[in-house]
Amino acid sequence: MVVRTAGVDTAARAGTTGGVDTGTRWRAGWSAPVQRPSGGFEENWAETGFDRQSVRQVVRVTDGGSGARIRLSNRYGTGPLTVDAASLALAGEGAAVRPGTVRPLSFDGASSVVVPAGGEVVSDLAELPVEPLSSVTVTLWFAGPTGPATFHAQAYATSFRASGDRTADVGAGGFAERTHSWYYLSDVELTGGDAPASGTVVAFGDSLTDGFGSTVGADRRYPDALAERLRSAGHSWAVLNAGIGGNLLLNDSPWYGERASARFDRDVLDKPGVRSVIVLVGLNDIGFSEVDLPTYRPNPQVSVAELTAGYRELVERAHRRGVKVIGGTVLPFKGAEYHTPRAEAKRVAVNEWIRTSGVFDAVADFATVLAAPGDIETLDPAYDSGDHKHPNDAGYRVMAGAVPLGSL
The missing domain is CATH 3.40.50.1110 (SGNH hydrolase)
Structure with a gap:
């Protein structure tokens, strides 16, 4: 498990990242501003957070590339956030993903990461061809209680929740709960491709x-x-x-x-x-x-x-x-x-x-x-x-x- 002690990956913000991806040029693919946990609008999971659950989120990127990474934010967390596993895939129907596209994500080479309160982390590069204006799915697994979740309230997209570690699942089985918010996920960034943005x-x-x-x-x-x-x-x-x-x-x-x-x-x-x-x-x-x-x-x-x-x-x-x-x-x-x-x-x-x-x-x-x-x-x-x-x-x-x- 990687424990991040710094709150912001400043190298990544400048367009390059440290760790195993040093020298890779990253471009914006998708982003959502994060908010403090709150109720209202419609039912969401921000105030209760997650415990022994996976949350699967679907977002559409506007650029394409041959590889991708995600950025997770614990900006409004009151304590460290442990993400026990994460994956990236091309989206299918609903909570399903396209077979053969699931990529386990790592953080400085480790499969899990601790995000400090008020901080953020960025994953390592995952080799995955992504077309412009296509959707990708990010699945996060939390083996223990997260506490209230940093989130984006009004996503106008459906996110899914299931018990257990579902990061490797291709099908939608088990993802019975739904909400219209995004949790912890703040960015998807892309690299490579034939016609970069x-x-x-x-x-x-x-x-x-x-x-x-x-x-x-x-x-x-x-x-x-x-x-x-x-x-x-x-x-x-x-x-x-x-x-x-x-x-x-x-x-x-x-x-x-x-x-x-x-x-x-x-x-x-x-x-x-x-x-x-x-x-x-x-x-x-x-x-x-x-x-x-x-x-x-x-x-x-x-x-x-x-x-x-x-x-x-x-x-x-x-x-x-x-x-x-x-x-x-x-x-x-x-x-x-x-x-x-x-x-x-x-x-x-x-x-x-x-x-x-x-x-x-x-x-x-x-x-x-x-x-x-x-x-x-x-x-x-x-x-x-x-x-x-x-x-x-x-x-x-x-x-x-x-x-x-x-x-x-």
């Missing part, structure tokens, strides 16, 4: 980026549609989704993650090969101040000036790292529970600033393309998932079409 685009924000309202398990969030659009246009770029449902630009929340400004480096600027980021955040800062939610307190009034200062800070930090920033306008939300005249006035002012300030390198005018005909305050019913603020699958595809590809 020429860079990484990160979509950063709240539930509108995370994919609330999209079809579960169908990969129809707007970053998914953007990745498909880029591939169709001949661009071999990785696209990462760094959205967290409920996330705010300026304030932390136990349910909705650290504020965007606090997680920006970790979830955007430190990703391999990042060249541009699409920022779409602020709706919750505006809306949460209009309602009293048990999941978000206190609910301070946030001014337009505070929001624009927050955007400007993100842009300045990205530019210092040579990363372009595309500003996304805040979508219409009349009819939603926190739409008020004051909230609408803020949205209009913020969007006007995003479009005209010149702070951003480019603008993705999501608000305009998704507004109802003749009513800029309302989400077009053709694109409304039903809550008057989140798009459906068709709306997310329209959002992807509004991103100016030349700006990336």
Whole structure:
């Protein structure tokens, strides 16, 4: 068993890794921002964690390669996390994987690893041909109690749980429990391949980026549609989704993650090969101040000036790292529970600033393309998932079409 004493693999963040994979160049394949354990939204396993159980998770990579590795995070763990075994495979139907593709994962040559509280680990290279826009399955086995689990709440994908060590299983038998969250898994990185990605685009924000309202398990969030659009246009770029449902630009929340400004480096600027980021955040800062939610307190009034200062800070930090920033306008939300005249006035002012300030390198005018005909305050019913603020699958595809590809 490997015990990691350092919290962050800084060499890996720079694009190379220590240990047995020294010198390998790694690229982004898939990523999800991690959150502290919490309930809500729908049933999940974060607060109870795992004990003598395997969790199997399916994710779609936007790049391809001849080898892969995973990154596991114990950022919000209160003690060391023991991962007793792990495997990687090409996804099949449901919890099944494609026969002949299961690869046991190692960590500095060992089959198990201890992740320190607050830290993360990266696996060794696993030789596995992976096609762009294909799905892989990661299975983790915990022989003892993990305690509450660092996770990503709203995955809009199905994860599976079973008793015993199932890391070598090809079939879905035993994986009777399901949830729509990801646990401990924060990244899948790739290497090799015939046409490696020429860079990484990160979509950063709240539930509108995370994919609330999209079809579960169908990969129809707007970053998914953007990745498909880029591939169709001949661009071999990785696209990462760094959205967290409920996330705010300026304030932390136990349910909705650290504020965007606090997680920006970790979830955007430190990703391999990042060249541009699409920022779409602020709706919750505006809306949460209009309602009293048990999941978000206190609910301070946030001014337009505070929001624009927050955007400007993100842009300045990205530019210092040579990363372009595309500003996304805040979508219409009349009819939603926190739409008020004051909230609408803020949205209009913020969007006007995003479009005209010149702070951003480019603008993705999501608000305009998704507004109802003749009513800029309302989400077009053709694109409304039903809550008057989140798009459906068709709306997310329209959002992807509004991103100016030349700006990336």
